[in-house]
Amino acid sequence: MRIIVQVDTLLSDLKRYQALSEGHVVPDAVRCVQCGICSYNCPIGIDVRSHAWRGLPIDDSHCLTCGECIARCPRSTLRFERTHLFP
């Protein structure tokens, strides 16, 4: 059982890194009003807001690219952008 859990974790990590290598969440800073809805809804507690208003991509290695912040932002500040690291 223990081994299975570890394999699961490994797989989810793999998926995460795969997703991150394909793209990341980027903000359009001029739309951001620093309300914090993005950070509030991030399932793993990344402070998305502090990236968003500064116009920085969410480069936190833990980002699942789940899209929750993109969907919850009431001002369409965030979007997913492919990074084309591995075309």
Added chain:
Amino acid sequence: MRHYVIVGSGIAGLSAAEVLRERDPRATISLIYEESHSFYSRPGLAYLLADLVPEEQLFARTRAELRDLRLNWVHARAAQLLPEAHQVVLSNGQGLTYDRLLIATGSTAVPPDFPGGDLAGVVKFDNLDDVRRILKLAGRGRTAVVIGGGITALELVGGLRARGVRTHYFLRGDRYWANVLDEAESHIVQERLKAEGVVIHYRTEIKAALGRKKTLAGVETTTGEKLPCHILGVAIGVRPRLELAQQAGLKLDRGILVDEFLRTSAPDVFAAGDVAQVRDPRSGRAILDTLWSTALAQGRAAGANMADARLPYVKQVPLNVTQLAGLMTTIIGAVGSGRDPDLVTISRGNSEAWSLLPQAQVIIEKHDVNRVRLLVGEHTLVGALVMGDQVLSRPLHRLIAEQADITPIRAALGANPASTVSLISEFYEKWERDHDTPAH
């Protein structure tokens, strides 16, 4: 060592302080603030009212971030400005001598002018304390009347509905936000409000707020109708807080007039944010706007120039994104004209540039509630309003802000509005590839 004094702790004041600290690590920076809260997102108050986010989330800087700015926080009201003596006198009589001063006092809601406007239960929507007050009053079984226009009125309406309050919305004219939205857009918003259970009263004005024991009990309209209510939300506009500048004899119009470095007419005194009236390069006029992003940009520019950067500030194309009756709407550039009868001044989250529409061709692409309205000048797009699906809103903002020459697609846009999305998308992709400035 220099002493910078900033009056006002909103986004303009804080942004200036952040830039000043970056540029002048050794300076003393005093920030005079009136509200008894730490820095919070003012636009986020709409989301707090609508129960989308808890109050504590709105505080947009951590304690450590604020501490690292090493500001001298002064909890007082700046009562008097003495430009010759380079001094600000606080409400407690204390004087602060400055080398450079920033006035970032923002704007404040215009109070109602009808009898009963001071009753408990008559609310405005300016700051966190206002929202706390509204939340105490709101709840199921309660009834509210909202008057006013623009974004703030609908934020109040939407927030009250989200809290289960039976809500009536009074409009003086025939439709909502007549100087920014076109008739079809107003209609879409009104229909959605109705579907949410909001009762809209057209051509309706309040004669008086009625009360018992200093508490609101209802409203009476100019036609003599009476409607009982517990809350009366007033969103008829905001005014720049000019008292300090006025008394000091600074050059004013509707706001404090500033030059390209955000300097006022008094030496070493700058102004930024809602209180500043700044030249708009597109219309050539000095205009007000009450946008968060503008206040932030002006705060940064003022901060830099207070530290002698001599960086001219160029007003960007005004953009705001808002939920109109739950429908995401982006407004960019010039989209309307004239004035709105529901507002006595500018509303919050607004730009006067939106209603300074020059000669332009109107192109409309619509599918149900997803709607794009383009205002097309001779060679460029001058404005756009995107409702619902936001896929075009960012490309349009870029094209309008950069004054992209759209001659290659101009005729096709006019001839075939139904192809707007594909024409703009394809044109934008190519334009972005050929363009040097970064996309974000």
